[in-house]
Each structure stands twice: as structure tokens, then as C-alpha cells.
């Protein structure tokens with residue numbers, strides 16, 4: 384069995400981002416890399432969206448940028464701007480194609496379907512396969528989205544809707560998310576923040592149909608793409624091993640209050656690339672401790688008072704959008720954190736410190 388300097392387990396977002404980062408910075412000229420990925424073919428399966436608070440290598444995979452967005456609760460809508468950090472959506476199909484085309488040009492990079500096909504003994508391993516115990520107490524962001532095409536112009540493609548809470552909450556936290564790619568096409572997602580022990584929330588197709596036809600009042604449309612997923616709002620188990628680093632969701636790159644992971648993965652890849660020559664001794668990369676702490680409190684409130692969350696999110700965006708975006712993207716300073724905290728219902732959050 385062949386030996387490699389590096390092994391990446393999982394050729395998804397984090398595995399491919401890291402391989403690409405190493406490749407474009409010529410860290411694989413004299414080193415060998417094996418990527419272990421079971422999927423038989425790559426096709427679009429996700430739409431990664433985020434506020435572009437830092438540069439990244441995938442501008443050519445962006446489906447659309449927006450500088451305006453809205454958030455609404457029943458009878459109230461807040462219109463916001465994000466000119467300083469446009470919201471971007473990346474088409475995973477383009478991302479996989481771009482990276483795989485690049486990686487296949489380097490003979491030092493090999494692809495395998497299963498870890499048993501390589502000798503792991505002397506390699507440094509980057510693992511993106513999370514170890515998640517079935518624990519019904521954990522919170523998840525679970526969702527399903529469809530990209531639809533309408534017969535006539537319907538959407539305002541200049542503004543996306545981040546959260547529409549004007550929908551059935553079923554004692555959880557539920558909202559719709561709409562990304563209009565053009566006047567005739569949009570990704571519409573039903574999103575829940577809840578435990579996963581209630582399958583009654585997973586009648587996604589019916590929820591989406593009802594939202595499109597009865598809420599948006601749109602009848603003539605075709606669905607031409609669908610994606611579904613669940614993002615853990617807790618960090619997967621991590622066993623400390625000398626020659627192994629977890630990356631992606633497995634490596635704690637998800638911002639727990641929002642599910643945003645894509646840009647954190649890019650920052651982690653950059654950090655690994657900068658330290659690759661001394662990776663065994665380098666410090667563990669984490670999303671800032673203050674965000675871990677604040678998110679933990681936020682999720683405690685969410686768990687205890689789901690009914691308050693539409694209002695909490697709505698109020699949060701009453702701060703300057705620039706500040707909220709920086710906070711949600713782990714780029715805020717102390718004063719910006721404070722301005723967000725002060726927008727929260729104080730008693731509820733203070734009580735959450737003691738749950």
C-alpha cells in the first residue's frame with residue numbers, strides 16, 4: 384500500500400478547500416497527498432452563502448452577490464444594506480469542478496475511495512468526517528431548499544430575504560430564506576433550528592409548496608434543483624491525536640448560532656497552509672472563544688424560549704447591519720459585541736447564564 388505525506392479524509396468543502404490552498408501555494412510540489420472520498424461523482428449538492436468579510440479563492444464560483452437584504456416577522460420588515468461585505472452564494476458544482484480540475488494536474492495528488500486503500504502509518508491526516516453520536520438533546524439547523532424557475536418575472540433580484548418568520552413555528556424556530564438569482568429564479572429554503580427528535584418538522588416539500596403558492600402567491604413555477612441538509616449546532620467529538628487535525632464541520636468550523644461554516648473553512652485552510660511545515664507542533668485553530676461563549680448562551684435561550692427567537696433575530700438586526708454582519712462572521716470588536724448584546728432581551732439572556 385502506498386504511503387503519503389498528507390492524507391485528507393473527505394473531499395467535500397473543507398477537504399477540497401485545503402487541498403486547493405496547499406496546491407496553489409505550491410506546498411505539494413515535493414509532498415504527496417491522498418484524498419479519500421467515497422462519492423462516485425461530484426455534482427451540485429449545496430449552495431454556500433455568506434457575507435464576504437474576507438477575500439477567498441472562489442469568486443469565479445459565485446452565483447450571485449447582493450448588497451441588500453431583508454428580515455421579517457409578522458407585520459414588520461427590516462430592509463438592510465451590506466455594501467461593505469456583499470452576501471455571496473457559491474454554487475458547489477462550480478467549486479468542485481474548479482478544484483478537481485486543478486488538483487488532477489498534480490501527479491503528487493492521488494484520489495481513493497476508502498482509507499483502507501492507503502497506508503496511514505507515517506502520514507499527517509486532515510479529517511473532515513465528523514464523529515457525531517446520536518444525541519437527541521442536541522440542536523441542529525435542518526433545512527430543505529428548492530431552486531425554482533417562474534414563467535414570468537416575479538422576484539426582485541436586487542434583494543434577498545435572510546429570514547422570514549411569518550410561518551408556522553410549531554414550538555420550534557422556523558423561517559424561510561429566499562435567494563433570488565434572477566427575476567425568474569430563486570432558491571427558497573425552509574429552515575428549522577431545533578432538536579432532531581421531531582420528524583413532524585420534516586414535511587419540507589409541503590412547507591415549501593405552501594410557502595410558494597399561498598404565501599408568495601406564485602402558481603406557475605418549476606423546481607429544477609433541490610438541496611437538503613442538517614448542520615450540527617454543537618461541535619462534533621474530537622479525539623486528540625498527534626498526527627491528525629480535524630477540519631470543516633468535524634473541526635469545529637461552524638459558527639454555532641448561525642450554521643455559517645464556509646468562510647471559517649477558508650480561514651482554517653489558510654492557517655494550515657501557513658503552518659504546514661511545522662503542522663505537528665502548531666497551535667489548534669479555533670473560532671474565537673468569545674463567540675463560542677456567546678453562542679452557547681444564545682442557543683440556551685433558543686432552546687428554552689423558541690417563541691422569543693423571531694423577535695430576538697429581528698431586534699439583533701436593528702443594530703447597524705455592518706456591526707451585526709461582523710458579529711455573525713466572527714470579525715467584531717468588543718464595542719460591536721456590546722452593541723449587539725444590548726439589543727437582546729436582557730433578563731432572558733441573564734437567566735440563560737444560570738440554566
Ligand SMILES: Cc1cc2nc3c(=O)[nH]c(=O)nc-3n(C[C@H](O)[C@H](O)[C@H](O)COP(=O)(O)OP(=O)(O)OC[C@H]3O[C@@H](n4cnc5c(N)ncnc54)[C@H](O)[C@@H]3O)c2cc1C
Nearest residue numbers: 393394395396397429430431432611612631632643644645
Ligand atoms: C445543504 C447544505 C447547505 C449549506 N449551506 C451553507 C451556507 O450557505 N453557508 C455556510 O457557511 N455553510 C453552509 N453549510 C454548512 C457547511 O458549510 C457545509 O456543510 C460544508 O459542506 C462543510 O464542509 P465539510 O468539508 O466539513 O463537510 P462536507 O462538505 O460534507 O464534506 C465531507 C466529505 O466527506 C465525505 N465522506 C463521508 N464519509 C466518509 C468516509 N467514511 N471517508 C471519507 N470521506 C467520507 C463526504 O462524501 C463529503 O464529501 C451547508 C451545509 C449543507 C449540508
